[in-house]
Amino acid sequence: MTERLTGHTELIGLMAYPIRHSSSPAMHNEAFAYLGLDYAYLAFEVDNSTLEDAIKGLRALKMVGSNVSMPNKTVVGQYLDKLSPAAELCGAVNTITNDNGVLTGHITDGIGYMESLKDYDIDVIGKKMTIAGAGGAATAIEIQAALDGVKEISIFNRHDKFWENAQATVKKINEKTNCHAQLFDLDDKEALRREIADSYLLANATGMGMKPLEGQTWLPDTSYLRPDLIVTDTVYAPAKTRFLEMAEEVGCKKMNGFGMMLFQGAAGFKMWTGHDMPIEHMKEVLG
Numbered sequence: 195m196t197e198r199l200t201g202h203t204e205l206i207g208l209m210a211y212p213i214r215h216s217s218s219p220a221m222h223n224e225a226f227a228y229l230g231l232d233y234a235y236l237a238f239e240v241d242n243s244t245l246e247d248a249i250k251g252l253r254a255l256k257m258v259g260s261n262v263s264m265p266n267k268t269v270v271g272q273y274l275d276k277l278s279p280a281a282e283l284c285g286a287v288n289t290i291t292n293d294n295g296v297l298t299g300h301i302t303d304g305i306g307y308m309e310s311l312k313d314y315d316i317d318v319i320g321k322k323m324t325i326a327g328a329g330g331a332a333t334a335i336e337i338q339a340a341l342d343g344v345k346e347i348s349i350f351n352r353h354d355k356f357w358e359n360a361q362a363t364v365k366k367i368n369e370k371t372n373c374h375a376q377l378f379d380l381d382d383k384e385a386l387r388r389e390i391a392d393s394y395l396l397a398n399a400t401g402m403g404m405k406p407l408e409g410q411t412w413l414p415d416t417s418y419l420r421p422d423l424i425v426t427d428t429v430y431a432p433a434k435t436r437f438l439e440m441a442e443e444v445g446c447k448k449m450n451g452f453g454m455m456l457f458q459g460a461a462g463f464k465m466w467t468g469h470d471m472p473i474e475h476m477k478e479v480l481g
């Protein structure tokens with residue numbers, strides 16, 4: 195690292211709190227080193243109370259950009275100059291680019307999910323998907339899928355604090371994209387069975403499957419699945435959730451959330467450096 199850092203080294207940040215556990219610095223710095231690029235990626239403990247000053251700092255230091263995570267994703271937009279269409283629709287930002295002083299907010303979680311599907315030779319464009327979830331990850335996926343050309347999205351969520359956001363997401367998709375979205379109660383098992391039956395892909399974007407809900411899923415049993423259904427999870431620790439175990443039992447093609455994590459990073463990497471992240475190398479290092 196010390197040999198790599200020079201007077202020309204460009205800085206990219208990650209602003210969140212808590213943040214010391216993040217794997218993003220290791221991912222980006224490994225990719226810079228592997229490609230011989232003169233950038234450094236550092237995590238900064240920034241919460242809502244210091245976010246505005248941190249963004250001013252980003253401008254003053256002419257940083258190339260930054261990632262933003264909780265609790266700043268839905269707050270940072272007001273300090274930026276522009277938003278990407280997906281960030282505008284999601285009401286959230288996880289990546290900032292600095293184009294000669296013009297700061298643009300992007301959300302790359304949905305891009306990461308859609309790219310990870312392509313990486314698995316899964317083509318959902320023009321087809322129907324059913325997805326459970328209405329939080330940050332789910333919203334980003336649903337909006338990006340609609341923008342990219344998925345034909346129909348059936349969203350399921352329980353009646354919790356995310357329900358209103360799910361309603362807003364459905365409204366935005368139906369008004370601003372060519373995709374048709376509908377919202378259902380996750381407890382409505384009849385609707386769940388019916389919507390899955392004519393879907394090409396079924397996705398979990400809830401927190402069920404990872405700690406503290408490890409070993410759990412909202413899918414009642416394997417009779418809701420069929421072998422030609424594609425099944426994906428946003429969770430990647432554990433690598434195989436109960437949801438994906440059920441998909442495996444039925445013989446479905448399945449994908450966990452590792453690719454989404456990798457490709458959301460790759461999308462920012464490309465915006466900041468103009469270079470493709472060395473995906474196969476990163477899979478070996480991080481996988």
Ligand code: NAD
Nearest residue numbers: 327328329330331332356399400401404428429451454455
């Ligand atoms: P969030 O807190 O914003 O949303 C939580 C979602 O889970 C909501 O839809 C909520 O209704 C649902 N939920 C929570 N407990 C539930 C339960 N007991 N039964 C049914 N539904 C329940 O969280 P998020 O940031 O959107 O993350 C959701 C999942 O996606 C997490 O597992 C997270 O690890 C994963 N994730 C993965 C990536 C990636 O890059 N692979 C990125 C972000 C999030």
